[in-house]
Amino acid sequence: MAALKRITSIEELTEAMEDSVHGPLLLFKHSTRCPISSGAHREVEAYLSQSPNEAVTYGVIYVVEDRGVSNAAAERLGVKHESPQAILVKNEQAVWHTSHSDITSEALEGILAE
Template sequence: MATFNQITTSEQLEALIQESGEKPVLIFKHSTRCPISSRAYLEAKRYLEDSPNPDAAYALIHVVEDRPVSLEAADRLGVEHASPQAILLKNGHAVWNTSHSRITSSALREALS
């Protein structure tokens, strides 16, 4: 079963960006203090439990606890910060992102198909 790997450092973020040159990388930015984010996280976990893309990598950033990495991701990827937020990387660039109630298992399945 696919799982999210939590990233907490700039070095881990850089490694993910580099890894996206080889395979898609989905970053989920999650606030542990927000009920909307909790619902989106459940949707993302449902996607991982049902039928995730086996060729993709999955990462998690806690936006409060690891704020510097969260803000760096927004800056490096050219995506306005939101929480919750899903960002799909390919070849070092954000190619898709969505946030809040638009994060659903079906939206993730479509983006990663």
């Protein structure tokens, strides 16, 4: 079963990004202090509990607790930081991203089915 793996260091982020050459990576940037982010987190978990794409690696960055990792992801991917935010990475490049209430299990299902 697919699960969110917490990314807590620049090294883990680098490894996940490099692995995106072999398969897609969905990064979820989550604020543990934000009710909107809590709702988006529930949507991601709902997607993962149904029939997620097992070819995708799922990572979560806690933007308050691991701010340096969150900033590094934004810089490396060239995607302005928002929280909550979902970013699909292929070949170490952001190919899709969305944020806030646009993060739904249906949206994830649609973009990750490809």
